[in-house]
Amino acid sequence: MPARDAAGLGATRRAALDAALRDGLPGPRTEAWKYTPLRALERRTFLPAAGVAPAADGAALDAAIAGIPAPRVVFHNGRYDADRSDLAGLPAGISLRPLSQVLGDGDVREANFLARRYERPDEVFARINAALADEGAVLRVEAGVQAPGAVHLVCVSSPSQNADSAAKGGPDLAWHLRHLIELREGAALTLVEHQLAADSHSHFGNSLAHVHLAPGASLVHARVQDEALGATAIARTDAVLARSAQYRRIDLELGAALSRHELNAALHGEGAQVQANGVLLASGRRHLDTRLGIDHVGRDSRCELTWRGLGAGRSRAAFHGGILIREGADGSNAALSNKNLLLSEGAEIDTQPVLEIHADEVQAAHGATVGQLDANALFYLRSRGVPAEQARALLTTAFCRETLAVIENEDVRAMLEVRLNLALERLQIA
Numbered sequence: 001m002p003a004r005d006a007a008g009l010g011a012t013r014r015a016a017l018d019a020a021l022r023d024g025l026p027g028p029r030t031e032a033w034k035y036t037p038l039r040a041l042e043r044r045t046f047l048p049a050a051g052v053a054p055a056a057d058g059a060a061l062d063a064a065i066a067g068i069p070a071p072r073v074v075f076h077n078g079r080y081d082a083d084r085s086d087l088a089g090l091p092a093g094i095s096l097r098p099l100s101q102v103l104g105d106g107d108v109r110e111a112n113f114l115a116r117r118y119e120r121p122d123e124v125f126a127r128i129n130a131a132l133a134d135e136g137a138v139l140r141v142e143a144g145v146q147a148p149g150a151v152h153l154v155c156v157s158s159p160s161q162n163a164d165s166a167a168k169g170g171p172d173l174a175w176h177l178r179h180l181i182e183l184r185e186g187a188a189l190t191l192v193e194h195q196l197a198a199d200s201h202s203h204f205g206n207s208l209a210h211v212h213l214a215p216g217a218s219l220v221h222a223r224v225q226d227e228a229l230g231a232t233a234i235a236r237t238d239a240v241l242a243r244s245a246q247y248r249r250i251d252l253e254l255g256a257a258l259s260r261h262e263l264n265a266a267l268h269g270e271g272a273q274v275q276a277n278g279v280l281l282a283s284g285r286r287h288l289d290t291r292l293g294i295d296h297v298g299r300d301s302r303c304e305l306t307w308r309g310l311g312a313g314r315s316r317a318a319f320h321g322g323i324l325i326r327e328g329a330d331g332s333n334a335a336l337s338n339k340n341l342l343l344s345e346g347a348e349i350d351t352q353p354v355l356e357i358h359a360d361e362v363q364a365a366h367g368a369t370v371g372q373l374d375a376n377a378l379f380y381l382r383s384r385g386v387p388a389e390q391a392r393a394l395l396t397t398a399f400c401r402e403t404l405a406v407i408e409n410e411d412v413r414a415m416l417e418v419r420l421n422l423a424l425e426r427l428q429i430a
Helices: 002-006 010-023 058-065 099-105 121-132 375-383 388-406 410-429
Strands: 072-076 094-098 137-141 146-157 173-183 188-197 204-213 218-226 232-241 246-253 258-267 273-282 287-296 302-311 316-325 333-342 348-357 363-371
Touching (some): 010 121, 058 146, 094 099, 094 146, 099 137, 121 173, 121 204, 137 146, 146 204, 146 410, 173 218, 188 410, 246 388, 273 410, 287 302, 302 316, 316 333, 316 363, 333 348, 333 388, 348 363, 388 410
Parallel strands (some): 146 188, 188 218, 218 246, 273 302, 302 333, 316 348, 333 363
């Protein structure tokens, strides 16, 4: 690991790996993982993606990212793809570099976010990431820069190549991406994060993103997870907000056999705000797990969380919405709404809203429901001549689409609508 050691990270990485090997994967008695068993994952074997060539199908890769405009940075099977990246039009005052280049330069200050330690045993995938990640996006926006359009972070995956031929069907791969998104004082940016598949595979992707928002900074962050139906996608986002910073995001969980995303947002500054919406779309035998942890530290901070879930087939979805209002965070305003629809008898959705308050003069509300499509609404549409399947599709689409209101950029919202609609069509067909 010469590039990692050159950045002064050798000892930190070895400590993280030792901790992960010592504690192993969390079991069903670990509270944060009780709805997501990892026994099947523990039995699997993966090769490092850096040492295995992908199956040669450039047309499929190009098709997977078609329609994603510049500026964009592309990572293919966890490695920087310079040919498909396009930083044309990146505004002045915005720096976007692959982590491999940052590590190659050996500047400890540029890579200091990699030195973060993860102390809890249930943070095993963050520990593994800390030990092994040597690629990702390092995005910095200078103070006062107001980016007019969106920047795109694309992570696309494809089958590996058989060791004895150029045919598909090679080994399952693993990669670990680490991202930094840093906005300095008064900066504003829209970021769209794509996790896409060019073809079927069963790889393992483990990503960890740090979001740092300085006073008065504003970030709009859309994330689309539409991985292959055999893939394992583990993701974590840690956001820290200073005074009057605003963080608006949406997560569309549409793919993968096993998907887990943990979003942690620490509202340290007075008047910091986070609005985080999302959709969990579970079908077949897929397992989706989302865990939110919103930490109100500063006075007059605000969070608004709107999440929708669909369960079909024999799938399982788990949602944990945790809100902590600390002592001294007076005047905080927190709201969580998690509504879920079961579209089949074999599906299961587990939802766990948690609200913990240690401050005065706060406004806080949270609610979660699991039910079926409104029989009266279905009857109304049927009475107007709408076929049963079309009526169900209309209601489920409307149920999910309200989360997109967090995105004001019309081009980005339209792109998200296309992705969501395609996923809902797959659900209806299944």
